[in-house]
Amino acid sequence: MVDSSAIGHSFTPTHARVESGRLRYFFNTLGETKPIYRDPAVAKAAGFAGTPIPPTYLFCLEMMDTDNPFEMLEALDIDLRRVLHGEQKFVYHAPVVVGDELTLQSAVTGVIQKKGGAMTLIDVTTRIVNQRGQHVADATRVIVVRNPEVSA
């Protein structure tokens, strides 16, 4: 079972480039048609340096561009079949636009046991910095792990 000794564990940084083609496929899949996401002129008229990413896309970039999407599960010895993605939070400090090159650095920032250990809530916080060294966002996810060997 994951315990508080995991707090502070950091993972291999992910380097991701915000590419217009991948982003267009994402919008087509979602059915997102707003011009601000597709037309650089519209985005610039709204004050962006280029077409912005949608708020949740930082999480997608980390999943897409990591060399090992299961690094966290392997490092903490978590069975994928017992995992749920709970809360997800994004705090933006600056816009992220097409063409940006980001470094995403994740670390375990919290571990809470629930129901006498039947469930563990793991906070993973990701610090995101762009190609100019600007700290653009922090993303926090809560990973819920069921521990069926513990009876509540």
Added chain:
Amino acid sequence: MSSRFAAPSVGAVLVDKGFPRITRTTLALYAGASGDHKPMHIDIDFA
């Protein structure tokens, strides 16, 4: 940045929007588009 939205009152409807039916194809496309390749989203045997 200040909020462009007024504080909502209890019971206020914030979003009222319908979406097309979610199919296995939708999920497969989203798995590719989002980079979430975990097998429970795309493999019914695993799920």
